[in-house]
Amino acid sequence: MTARSTTLPWWKRGVVYQIYPRSFMDADGDGIGDLQGIIDRLDHLAALGVDAIWLSPIQPSPDADFGYDISDYCDVHPNYGCLETFDALVAGCRERGLRVVLDGVFNHSSDKHAWFLESRQDRDNPKADWYLWRDGAGGRGPTGAPNNWASTFGGGGWEYVPEREQYFFHSFLKQQPDLNWRNPDVVDAVEAVLRFWMDRGVDGFRLDVFNAYLKHPDLPSNPRTWNPAGLLYPYIGQKHLHDRDQADMSIALEMMRRTVDEQPGRFLVGETLDEDRRYREAARYAGDDADQLHLAFNFYLLRSRWSAEVFHKAITTWTAALGPQGWPTWVLSNHDFPRHASRWGGRWADARCRLAAIMAMTLRGTPFLYYGEEIGMAEHKLPRGLIQDPVGQRFWPIHRGRDGCRTPMQWDAGPAAGFSTGEPWLPVHPDHATRNVAAQQDDPSSVLSTYKAIIALRKHLPVLQVGDMALTESPHSAVLAYTRSLGDARVQVLLNMSPKAQRWPIGGERKLLYGTHPERPVVLEGGEVTLAPHEGLVLGNEATL
Ligand code: GLC
Numbered sequence: 014m015t016a017r018s019t020t021l022p023w024w025k026r027g028v029v030y031q032i033y034p035r036s037f038m039d040a041d042g043d044g045i046g047d048l049q050g051i052i053d054r055l056d057h058l059a060a061l062g063v064d065a066i067w068l069s070p071i072q073p074s075p076d077a078d079f080g081y082d083i084s085d086y087c088d089v090h091p092n093y094g095c096l097e098t099f100d101a102l103v104a105g106c107r108e109r110g111l112r113v114v115l116d117g118v119f120n121h122s123s124d125k126h127a128w129f130l131e132s133r134q135d136r137d138n139p140k141a142d143w144y145l146w147r148d149g150a151g152g153r154g155p156t157g158a159p160n161n162w163a164s165t166f167g168g169g170g171w172e173y174v175p176e177r178e179q180y181f182f183h184s185f186l187k188q189q190p191d192l193n194w195r196n197p198d199v200v201d202a203v204e205a206v207l208r209f210w211m212d213r214g215v216d217g218f219r220l221d222v223f224n225a226y227l228k229h230p231d232l233p234s235n236p237r238t239w240n241p242a243g244l245l246y247p248y249i250g251q252k253h254l255h256d257r258d259q260a261d262m263s264i265a266l267e268m269m270r271r272t273v274d275e276q277p278g279r280f281l282v283g284e285t286l287d288e289d290r291r292y293r294e295a296a297r298y299a300g301d302d303a304d305q306l307h308l309a310f311n312f313y314l315l316r317s318r319w320s321a322e323v324f325h326k327a328i329t330t331w332t333a334a335l336g337p338q339g340w341p342t343w344v345l346s347n348h349d350f351p352r353h354a355s356r357w358g359g360r361w362a363d364a365r366c367r368l369a370a371i372m373a374m375t376l377r378g379t380p381f382l383y384y385g386e387e388i389g390m391a392e393h394k395l396p397r398g399l400i401q402d403p404v405g406q407r408f409w410p411i412h413r414g415r416d417g418c419r420t421p422m423q424w425d426a427g428p429a430a431g432f433s434t435g436e437p438w439l440p441v442h443p444d445h446a447t448r449n450v451a452a453q454q455d456d457p458s459s460v461l462s463t464y465k466a467i468i469a470l471r472k473h474l475p476v477l478q479v480g481d482m483a484l485t486e487s488p489h490s491a492v493l494a495y496t497r498s499l500g501d502a503r504v505q506v507l508l509n510m511s512p513k514a515q516r517w518p519i520g521g522e523r524k525l526l527y528g529t530h531p532e533r534p535v536v537l538e539g540g541e542v543t544l545a546p547h548e549g550l551v552l553g554n555e556a557t558l
Contacts, residue, residue: 023112024282027065030063033383034046034071035438037432038053044437045092045093047094052098059109059111062465062468064110065112066106070090072084072085072088077186077189081116086206100214116218116219117223121190128140133181143193143198145181145193146181153178155178160232162234165286170183172190186403191225204272211279216280217307218281219282220269220306223283223285224258227259229254229256236252237250283298285309291311296311296334296336301338308342309342310344311334311341312344314345321508322489332482344383347381351392361547362391364547366386367529368510371527374468385422393416393420395417397410416439425449425452477497480502481497491511493510502556504554505550507548509544512547514543516543519540519541522557523537524554526557526558527549528551533548
């Protein structure tokens, strides 16, 4: 171990595994995943070799947005168990050296949260100013929305409440009212929530759409853009100058950073709303300053098409935006996007999933992997009648919603894929008969075996955790190539993303650390290697091992 690898925090060196609790494992047979189910499957995660689990929201929720509408920040959803089950989960994780990260959904609460129920009663109650209330455009009463702000989930962003004769703003569903972060009581209340969970052993938080916490204090309308789609979907017909990314974001972020930093080893990773390729915006929120988060997500890579050249661009752009001191995150899939096995897969799904796994685990930065991606789970195209996600219900067929990436984890070939003894809340993917953890366990060429091997290699080699990274200068249409280096140790990663053999020059890295085609001896001729179609190689020099 070099000094650098031991001094960098675990959340830079490690791998985070995202669990969507409704869909991971159901221990009580009601068709909905639960915390006991996660406990029962912890050995799978330990064997996979990940360092932490991030749980999508586990708190009580009316589930208008499946957990992202929290009605009590300091309890556990009855579907998932109770606080004691959570404590048992933390204990089970500790036994296996796993950390626990929670989703922090603080841009909005549920409209059934006690804070909002009180706030909506009248204009003078103690929580009257905890949400964004305004008179209508024409004064008190239902006189029209106060400004043109829209909901990310479609339609306008304002909802009228007769008791107050006022409107409240919601960035998402009307069941998800936005909190008023300019009220210091809200800042204090969120601090108390962070402490509540940290006292129970939580190691970090993934902050949901944190860049929308603060809005312009005067709530001016956003300028319109000339996007014709804005007629149907007003949100994309505006420039979001006033409803997110405000200059005084530090009101929220300083409190969060200070609270989480009180104990070493804890961290914050933020999801920026609507960031798509807005890597610069995401990058400016991550760093070591008092009002920055430890890490930020960027989904440029996830949104790229399958191409070594395009990945090269996504990787260089995101890392350059973060600067040499910045620390990237890498995400291939999550609970909001179609699974990458289907986005990139086609007839080479497994080969591509294996190459993508090597890429995510060997790039400089922290990889976040989404449950099921370790077996190459595919997107499930559900018929309209089975759609539960409010986004799919509203936008079908333009957007089929997000249920397709949230179907039950495929553990075995059994009736509900080993997920539940009951009827799962979303149907299991029909390919579970062949694509499941049990089937891939002992197959060295499976997606699962690739994940295990490459995560183990990352764990074993400090150079892969913390080493510098250099991509080949000019992007290549078929091969993504980069080196990692730390002291004398050098690793060369070569990923042939095409269905044709490719020749590639190599330097002093001649030891095979991992290869996707173990049956095929790696042919090194002179200064070149021949990569088979879809072959991935991780090569090291003498100093690496
Ligand atoms: C984030 C979540 C998404 C949720 C939304 C509202 O983008 O990832 O699942 O619907 O915020 O909370």
